[in-house]
Amino acid sequence: MPSDLSPLLGSFCRDVIRILDSLSFDWSVTPSDGYLIRSKAGKRSLLLFGTLVSRHRKYSDKLVPEIVICSMKIxxxxxxxxxxxxxxxxxxxxxxxxISRVMEIGPGWRLLSPHFSVLLDSAIFPALVLNER
Structure with missing residues (x-):
């Protein structure tokens, strides 16, 4: 990543987090064209966050708490x-x-460890139960 982008990374990530926070996971919502574009942007944003956490830690370590909170909500x-x-x-x-990429880094594990039991109960176990289909 070019070092000229690093000062803008914080505001860019906060804008991306706002996009992710605007996504609805209610099954009764009928997606419109605008919502489909927002969903695709959200998908690409999570790909970007994964890359930032695993490859560009020098620039993203300060943003990891915000990324984790956003990912936990999802x-x-x-x-x-x-x-x-x-x-x-x-x-x-x-x-x-x-979240798994965040757990692979030292500061990420310390950040997630207090929330791990909630993460297991509210996200991981339900996902494993639904995986049978």
Missing amino acids: VKHSSTISKLGCLTERIISLAFDV
Whole structure:
């Protein structure tokens, strides 16, 4: 990553987090064209967060707490994944990927360890139960 981008990374990530926070994981919502574009942007944003955490730690270490909070909000919707569409399933899966990449780094594990039991109860176990289909 070019060092000229590093000062802008914080504001860019906060804008991306706002996009992810605007996503709805309610199965009764009918997606419109604008929402589909937002969902695709959310999917790409989670791919970006995964790359930032695993490859560009020098620039993203300060942003990891915000990334984790955003990803945790998304994975908590895994209990309704059987009712959701394919793109929304992919978004939840990518949020799990971001959390797993955060857990691989030292500061990330310390950040996630207090929330691990909640993460197990509200996201991981429901996702494993639904995985049987």
